[in-house]
Amino acid sequence: MNNYFQKSQLYQLTRAHFMELIREPGVLFWGIVFPILMSLGLGVAFTQKTDVVRKVAVIENTKGDKSFSNLDSLFSFRAQKVNTPSPDSFSYSITLPDEQLGNTTFLFRKTNWDEAMLMLKRGKINLILEENNGKTEYHFDPLNPDAQLSYIKLSGVLENKEIQPVKSRPVIKALTLTGTRYIDFLVPGLIAMGVMMSCMWGISYGIIERRSKKLLRRMVATPMKKSYFLLSLIAVRFLMNFIESGLLLLFAWMVFGINIQGNLMALIAIFMAGNFAFAGIAIFASSYTANTEVGNGLINVVVMPMMVLSGVFFSYHNFPDWAITWIQKLPLTMLADGVRSIFNEGAGFAEMYLPVAILTTVGLIFFSLGLKFFRWH
Amino acid sequence: MIHPVIEVRNVHKSFKSVHAVKGISLKIDSGTFVALLGPNGAGKTTLVEMIEGIQKPDEGEILILGKTWKDHEHELRRMIGLSLQETRFIDKLRVTETLSLFASFFGIGTERVEEITHLVGLEEKKRAFVVNLSGGQRQRLALGISLLNRPKVLLLDEPTTGLDPNARREIWDILLKLKQQSGTSMILTTHYMEEAEQLCDYIIIIDKGEILKEGTIDQMLSTEDGEKYIEFTLNNPPKSLPSVTELKTTIEWNQAENKGKFSITHIDGYLPLFFNYLEKNGLHLKDLEIRRPTLDDLFTKLTGRHLDE
Numbered sequence: 001m002n003n004y005f006q007k008s009q010l011y012q013l014t015r016a017h018f019m020e021l022i023r024e025p026g027v028l029f030w031g032i033v034f035p036i037l038m039s040l041g042l043g044v045a046f047t048q049k050t051d052v053v054r055k056v057a058v059i060e061n062t063k064g065d066k067s068f069s070n071l072d073s074l075f076s077f078r079a080q081k082v083n084t085p086s087p088d089s090f091s092y093s094i095t096l097p098d099e100q101l102g103n104t105t106f107l108f109r110k111t112n113w114d115e116a117m118l119m120l121k122r123g124k125i126n127l128i129l130e131e132n133n134g135k136t137e138y139h140f141d142p143l144n145p146d147a148q149l150s151y152i153k154l155s156g157v158l159e160n161k162e163i164q165p166v167k168s169r170p171v172i173k174a175l176t177l178t179g180t181r182y183i184d185f186l187v188p189g190l191i192a193m194g195v196m197m198s199c200m201w202g203i204s205y206g207i208i209e210r211r212s213k214k215l216l217r218r219m220v221a222t223p224m225k226k227s228y229f230l231l232s233l234i235a236v237r238f239l240m241n242f243i244e245s246g247l248l249l250l251f252a253w254m255v256f257g258i259n260i261q262g263n264l265m266a267l268i269a270i271f272m273a274g275n276f277a278f279a280g281i282a283i284f285a286s287s288y289t290a291n292t293e294v295g296n297g298l299i300n301v302v303v304m305p306m307m308v309l310s311g312v313f314f315s316y317h318n319f320p321d322w323a324i325t326w327i328q329k330l331p332l333t334m335l336a337d338g339v340r341s342i343f344n345e346g347a348g349f350a351e352m353y354l355p356v357a358i359l360t361t362v363g364l365i366f367f368s369l370g371l372k373f374f375r376w377h
Numbered sequence: 378m379i380h381p382v383i384e385v386r387n388v389h390k391s392f393k394s395v396h397a398v399k400g401i402s403l404k405i406d407s408g409t410f411v412a413l414l415g416p417n418g419a420g421k422t423t424l425v426e427m428i429e430g431i432q433k434p435d436e437g438e439i440l441i442l443g444k445t446w447k448d449h450e451h452e453l454r455r456m457i458g459l460s461l462q463e464t465r466f467i468d469k470l471r472v473t474e475t476l477s478l479f480a481s482f483f484g485i486g487t488e489r490v491e492e493i494t495h496l497v498g499l500e501e502k503k504r505a506f507v508v509n510l511s512g513g514q515r516q517r518l519a520l521g522i523s524l525l526n527r528p529k530v531l532l533l534d535e536p537t538t539g540l541d542p543n544a545r546r547e548i549w550d551i552l553l554k555l556k557q558q559s560g561t562s563m564i565l566t567t568h569y570m571e572e573a574e575q576l577c578d579y580i581i582i583i584d585k586g587e588i589l590k591e592g593t594i595d596q597m598l599s600t601e602d603g604e605k606y607i608e609f610t611l612n613n614p615p616k617s618l619p620s621v622t623e624l625k626t627t628i629e630w631n632q633a634e635n636k637g638k639f640s641i642t643h644i645d646g647y648l649p650l651f652f653n654y655l656e657k658n659g660l661h662l663k664d665l666e667i668r669r670p671t672l673d674d675l676f677t678k679l680t681g682r683h684l685d686e
Contacts, residue, residue: 006480
């Protein structure tokens with residue numbers, strides 16, 4: 001039996017590829033530890049309710065206007081002097097307490113226009129206040145939603161229309177249910193991205209590197225079955241992807257209490273289909289070149305647009321409507337949306353059969369195209 | 378009918394504007410070790426890769442044991458062993474694992490892997506990762522892989538290029554042992570004439586895609602007029618040597634190495650003339666060597682260049 005395995009091409013090829021992988025510490029870090037750290041970092045950053053600090057520049061009145069302005073009253077009565085201001089720091093602060101939405105602290109710095117503009121350009125502040133003929137003017141980029149929010153909140157305070165600190169507003173109901181938090185959105189995206197990255201870098205780069213080292217050429221100069229070579233490379237990736245995703249999931253369940261609301265078998269089906277689609281694309285991308293730098297470029301051409309568009313970290317619904325139609329057709333979007341709907345919406349096979357079929361077809365098409373152009377020498 | 382082990386008939390191969398192999402024909406009999414000797418870029422690798430079935434000739438035919446690559450690829454792959462000019466195996470795979478991987482392609486088990494490890498002297502390194510092997514050890518591994526299937530035909534493309542003399546000698550020893558033991562035929566490409574002389578029965582000198590001369594080492598180097606080469610160094614080397622009319626030959630003078638070289642046909646007649654010439658010009662001999670021609674001399678005579686240029 002032992003000798004049977006020893007002589008089996010498929011066993012030896014799979015074993016060799018697997019050993020090569022697990023003996024490289026970098027592979028384990030980037031494949032397993034890094035996604036977990038990313039989910040931890042992003043998960044904590046977006047789920048913890050923390051105080052928001054908003055920094056504002058105030059243009060000092062140099063015209064000698066002695067009238068008691070809004071801003072003066074603000075600094076005299078509402079604002080507190082910051083105890084230990086460093087030369088560069090903001091010297092006044094106002095804190096708006098809010099139990100439900102988190103406290104907001106405004107920090108003010110009195111300065112002149114030149115310096116205020118410089119701070120704005122450097123992203124230190126996004127709002128500038130100025131007193132003009134007794135009226136407070138707000139200078140900010142109206143397209144910047146963060147600046148808009150600063151304006152809305154601060155103008156409320158200055159015009160005494162601020163909603164007085166309310167312990168709890170009956171109209172705001174915080175969504176803390178599993179499946180509605182940012183981490184619930186993120187983890188399925190990270191799983192989908194992991195599959196794409198692992199297939200593209202693992203399979204594509206693996207093939208191109210072996211070709212450039214002339215190892216591929218040496219291997220096909222034996223009676224090795226070419227299909228076994230590709231099959232073993234893909235099988236090892238599938239196995240690694242299962243392990244990587246499994247560990248990420250385990251971590252997210254233990255730390256954030258994420259759970260799979262839908263059908264587990266449907267999840268496995270879409271996961272496999274996604275693996276297959278990206279394995280096919282990887283074979284296609286690596287079918288010809290023997291140059292690792294060209295390979296780098298080819299892989300990035302596939303990976304980068306989907307990283308940005310497919311809604312791994314943030315929803316793609318903020319893109320224009322015409323774009324969304326196209327984005328939803330990308331393999332990574334299909335995989336991420338599919339995994340997400342099983343995790344968070346309780347989806348099952350009924351919702352999955354179409355994406356599974358499409359992803360499998362994508363895999364088949366690219367796989368056969370790749371084989372057609374595949375250069376073994 | 379007994380086929381030659383390898384038969385190449387009028388083979389041509391071009392790459393874009395380079396005509397790499399220009400109508401080469403050759404026959405190799407069973408058990409013969411043949412050297413394809415030529416400088417870099419002579420077309421040796423292209424020729425040998427066409428014999429290996431890795432490249433296809435544009436024109437002509439290649440038969441191995443009477444079989445073509447087109448119709449018998451799988452069968453031929455089982456029969457030949459080869460090592461390419463440069464192959465980097467999987468870095469983080471151990472020596473034994475690499476041998477086992479390639480053994481599995483031929484359906485060969487552990488015993489042969491052990492045998493090969495012993496044959497190429499890598500027992501002590503069998504658990505080492507390929508990436509940690511020295512250049513010589515890597516070449517011995519590549520040679521071991523090429524011998525796994527007890528090939529009838531062994532094709533080695535520059536197996537010792539870039540190795541130090543010791544490592545080269547180790548590869549030679551393995552091949553000499555193989556030559557004594559089995560009926561394997563071998564083609565080896567090289568630009569080291571010593572390698573061709575030491576290992577091979579038959580030598581084919583090739584340059585610019587063509588065969589310049591072929592034969593056994595004795596056939597190649599024996600000349601009817603008994604030509605010999607004289608090399609000498611001087612105690613008082615001049616910048617350039619005064620001309621020699623009485624010797625009816627030209628002396629090749631290398632000032633940097635303080636070395637002169639010329640060929641003569643009759644030692645007893647010419648040598649006194651040479652001494653006279655030295656005395657007349659006030660040159661004092663430091664060292665003198667009379668030797669028979671080498672393959673490099675032959676190559677220089679045919680092309681005006683040296684093999685290692």
